[in-house]
Amino acid sequence: MSIGSFGYDEFIEKVVAFHGSVAPGMIAGGFMVDIALESLPPGDFFDVICETSHCLPDAVQLLTPCTIGNGWLKIVSTGRFAVIFYEKYTGRGIRIFIDSTRLELWDEIRTWFFRSTPKHQQNSGLLQKQLKEAGNTIYSIEQVQVKDVYLSNKERVFTAITLCPSCGEAYPENLGVPCPACAGRGPCE
């Protein structure tokens, strides 16, 4: 059993090193990315969108060249545990998601996925075992068309840099005056 270019146990080691723990979402994410990589034409370039920020983006960053910082991975949060691999200029792609209709055999996966019991009452050993045994059988894949706004040359446009008259820092001038932080939309008080 392999996940991307790693053996299963090797993948789990990589997960611990990068993500900090063997979260169930990382195991599921590993299988989902593996399904995508197996389904795409070899040698093609692609961009990735995760529909949640939980775990899944780290599986993408571990198993593909796409990262948040290089712009090939984006998060568009819908709350669904799904990942999209798409051709960056046309938007044609595939979407892989945990399919709740395929969880009948896997009670602990169902409990985790639907948060039926509090996390500390879940059996994490059994959950990891079931996720491994279920392999790629609990996911579905569909064709999708990604919206234009997420295609290459439609985002990350580099505009001129200006200095904010309020904080004095440099920022892209198309974001308005003052900069978004001084306009109240920054992370700090």
Place this chain on the structure above:
Amino acid sequence: MSIGSFGYDEFIEKVVAFHGSVAPGMIAGGFMVDIALESLPPGDFFDVICETSHCLPDAVQLLTPCTIGNGWLKIVSTGRFAVIFYEKYTGRGIRIFIDSTRLELWDEIRTWFFRSTPKHQQNSGLLQKQLKEAGNTIYSIEQVQVKDVYLSNKERVFTAITLCPSCGEAYPENLGVPCPACAGRGPCE
């Protein structure tokens, strides 16, 4: 010269492996994260916010335990090249940013930072050399108070999961009905 726990050349190798290229923002980001790690009380836990999605989040993910997928790294885009390390319960922290008043000696860094000439006309070898030589001298650090909304237990609240009546997929019920994707806010057509 070291960046986090790596020697400089070793850090550059890690950048290529994870980010795909030695982007100038990754070199700057490495120095910025290194300044933060040197400035924080050893052994403390912290969360991180990047004010841009360009490069900087990958420097954080390479040099700290904080990733997008484990929730310890967030992006709050203001367009400014800045990173914040903060105590996750109180929001007290430090912010490190490229200080445009400190770039007088470094013409190629200035050209890159202010996008004064198109990227393909910039001298990337000279830029990398200047970023290395400048070391930690072109950044400033300030105390900040992060907004409550980014503190622990104020975000990533796990609510009950429900099935969307439109797409049939599982999602957190506090996001409304139908799910955000079926309400038109998803990444696909």
